[in-house]
Amino acid sequence: xxxxxxxxxxxxxxxxxxxxxxxxxxxxxxxxxxFYGGGVRSESTxxxxxxxxxxxxxxxxxxxxxxxxxxxxxxxxxxxxxxxxTEWKWxxxxxxxxxxxxVSIDLKKHHxxxxxxxxxxxxxxxxxxxxxxxxxxxxxxxxxxxxxxVAAVPGMVGGMLLHFKSLRxxxxxxxxxxxxxxxxxxxxxxxxxxxxxxxxxWYERALVITVQGVFFNAYFLGYMISPKFAHxxxxxxxxxxxxxxxxxxxxxxxxNIQNVPAPAIAIDYxxxxxxxxxxxxxxxxxxxxxxxxxxxHFASDIHYQGRELRETAAPxxxx
Numbered sequence: 271x272x273x274x275x276x277x278x279x280x281x282x283x284x285x286x287x288x289x290x291x292x293x294x295x296x297x298x299x300x301x302x303x304x305f306y307g308g309g310v311r312s313e314s315t316x317x318x319x320x321x322x323x324x325x326x327x328x329x330x331x332x333x334x335x336x337x338x339x340x341x342x343x344x345x346x347x348x349x350x351x352x353x354x355x356t357e358w359k360w361x362x363x364x365x366x367x368x369x370x371x372x373v374s375i376d377l378k379k380h381h382x383x384x385x386x387x388x389x390x391x392x393x394x395x396x397x398x399x400x401x402x403x404x405x406x407x408x409x410x411x412x413x414x415x416x417x418x419x420v421a422a423v424p425g426m427v428g429g430m431l432l433h434f435k436s437l438r439x440x441x442x443x444x445x446x447x448x449x450x451x452x453x454x455x456x457x458x459x460x461x462x463x464x465x466x467x468x469x470x471x472w473y474e475r476a477l478v479i480t481v482q483g484v485f486f487n488a489y490f491l492g493y494m495i496s497p498k499f500a501h502x503x504x505x506x507x508x509x510x511x512x513x514x515x516x517x518x519x520x521x522x523x524x525x526n527i528q529n530v531p532a533p534a535i536a537i538d539y540x541x542x543x544x545x546x547x548x549x550x551x552x553x554x555x556x557x558x559x560x561x562x563x564x565x566x567h568f569a570s571d572i573h574y575q576g577r578e579l580r581e582t583a584a585p586x587x588x589x
Contacts, residue, residue: 352538360538363459370541371554372561377512379560381505381567385574387496391503399510412468414518414555417511418461419478421562423486424504425454427493432579445584446569452586453562459539460555466533467548498573501566508563515556522549 350358350365358365383392402413429450436443470478493500521527532546540554565585572582 360535362462363539365538368539368541371557373553373557375557375560375564377516377556377560379564380509381502383506387499388502391499392506394503395506395510398507412470412474413514415461415464415468415470416474416478416481417514418457418464419482420485421507421511421559422454422457422461423482424489424493424500424507424566425450425452425457425562427486427490428497428500429454431490431493436580442580443584444580444582445586446579449565449584449586453565456558457562459535460558463533463536463539463551463555466535467530467551497579498570501570501573505563505567505570508559508566511559512556512563515552515559518552519549519556522552 352358352365381388383389402416429447432443432447432450436447489500492503518527522529527548529547529549532542532548532551536542536551536554537544537546540551542550542554568585569579572579
């Protein structure tokens with residue numbers, strides 16, 4: 271009988287152990303809940319189950335369920351602050367991506383068109399400028415906004431095509447992919463800044479969609495056919511941008527355009543002083559365009575020498 275009692279006790283303990291193990295290994299798929307052994311939930315699944323929902327109190331006194339992703343699979347985002355200790359509020363760029371523009375850059379440099387492709391690129395840009403002058407006239411805020419939606423296309427197209435070329439040929443790019451994509455991102459930040467200054471109307475938005483669609487496809491084909499022509503055209507396009515921003519500054523100095531405080535995004539992106547104004551923003555944007563001018567004329571010169579861009583180190587690190 272003693273043996274039978276021990277056997278029953280042992281069987282009971284085994285059964286209890288089996289139940290515990292079964293509970294420990296249970297997985298509730300619907301709720302994304304996983305338990306291991308002692309019932310400890312993994313941090314990664316807890317991020318989606320418990321941390322994803324944040325319950326607050328609505329203004330009418332009732333409970334309001336608000337979903338908020340506060341982490342990515344259990345990896346808490348690091349807290350980023352400015353030098354003064356205040357919280358960094360921009361998700362589109364980080365403090366280490368900000369810089370001070372070199373406003374001392376030579377703004378009068380010009381590449382005289384000598385070859386047939388140079389002249390073709392030069393007069394293409396001059397032709398494209400005419401309808402812009404007619405449409406915007408002296409509305410330089412809206413003009414800048416339109417200019418940046420076009421100027422942000424070439425860097426992305428060139429970087430994309432060089433990226434695919436690097437993959438196909440199993441070769442490095444000499445940093446030119448990064449340089450061109452940095453240019454595209456910088457032009458996009460110009461747009462994000464001027465969006466705060468000049469609120470586009472519906473017909474201006476429609477014009478942007480049309481112009482971008484046409485220009486993207488045209489530049490894509492142009493770059494596929496002749497990169498030297500494509501980069502030269504962008505060089506001349508940036509020369510026109512410098513001229514447009516110079517006229518913008520003249521209107522600001524004359525008082526025809528109000529010199530409003532600089533948008534907060536511009537102050538942080540270009541490391542401007544807190545009391546910076548629109549004039550300061552136009553100055554740094556113009557300096558950026560001069561840098562893009564030099565980069566693209568340089569890229570075109572490399573192609574004219576019969577070499578590929580990867581053979582010469584790209585001028586990266588400015589932005």
